[in-house]
Amino acid sequence: MRHILMATVALSLAGSALAQSTAPVYQNNQSEAQRKAGGNQANAELFFMIEQLQGEVRRLQGELEEQRYQLNRLSKQSKERYIDLDQRLLDVSKELHAAPKPSDGSVGSKGVTTPATVESRQYRQPSEEERQAYQRIQALIQEDKNYDAAIDGLYAFISEYPEGDLTVNAYYWLGEVYLVKPQLEQAKQAFTIVATRFSDHRKAADAVYKLGLTYDRMKDVTEAKKRMRAVVSDYPGTQAATLAERYLNSN
Template structure:
């Protein structure tokens, strides 16, 4: 069908440019045209002119649409690159863990732990239990599983990291590092463009691990992602909650900066 339209339009273009010459030759050969024949040729000429103008308009529209598509693809690439850069920067600042929770070189291994404390509920947007689940201490096996999953992020193996982190939080639902697992799972899903799944992961940190040191970062991420999805009201509530509950944190500063840009 497209090929047929192209042929018709090409034929119309040819007629448009050749009609005046054909009309002149016919007039010279016959010594003149009858009024009806001349009127018919003029009508055809006007019709061809209108068709050419229509084709020009369609061409301009298609050019404009192509320009918009290129700009959209460029913006998406820039946004993805920015997300990856942020993720890599945050990953570089994450505390590193030893392969075992035992003592190393005569000193206890530093491990990120969950501080359980009484905190207010996360506004009306997220319904949290009053206390986190009973967390199990680290074991050599659980810590190694977390390390292997987490170390895939700096290598930009996001698909593999998603699988490994998903398995980790499933295998160790009540582990000291489970909250970290859900947070980084959310970050990885964001890089992959899975915004709703990222929201689920960040929300799990808040619902199941209140008081966790990733709670403030998860709240901030919930604010930015919901804003990107178009829910400005909910986004503001999340960001304001970060500032209210964690006023001296880095997440609060980021939330304040982001809030200032929301209309």
């Protein structure tokens, strides 16, 4: 009886020990599996985020390349337009200087042949749309100081609204902006057109004076003084004539 009781107790202890030894192994295996599953999910999410970021970078790079292409194209077009219009300005200036002298005319102090009796022409008055376009260009010059955009706008204005009252102003301001930059050859061309082709316009006196200043900056004092004397003799009583006299007295 005693042996049976001892065997029962031994079996009971062994079973308890076995139960204790097997339970942690199962639990440990389950925890490890959960950790691995959680790690795999985090890796998958991280991989997905990286893929998204890489896709966004590729998209932005594509947009950047497209914008760079557009900027290069616009820059090329602008340069071609500048070259074309600058050449047109130069051609007009050369034609005016090469024009034959009429037999019933006289040569004024500006060095340009003028009729014996000059009659002011009637310039086309601008439309409201034309005025607004001109005001936008003036804002670029006076307020924004964005001279490159202003030059582009003036060329476009001259092409869009030829032979108008404000068109002459646009030629004059083209000279002013080029004088500020300074691009003196282009400034000379623009002022010459106003001074010769539109000599009866209200901006003509200022254009001749600024043409003199342009020659002065180009170190051609002889031509500068010639233009200043032209302002005094051909446009007496104007502010430009007063400024021209001041220049002549100081040089």
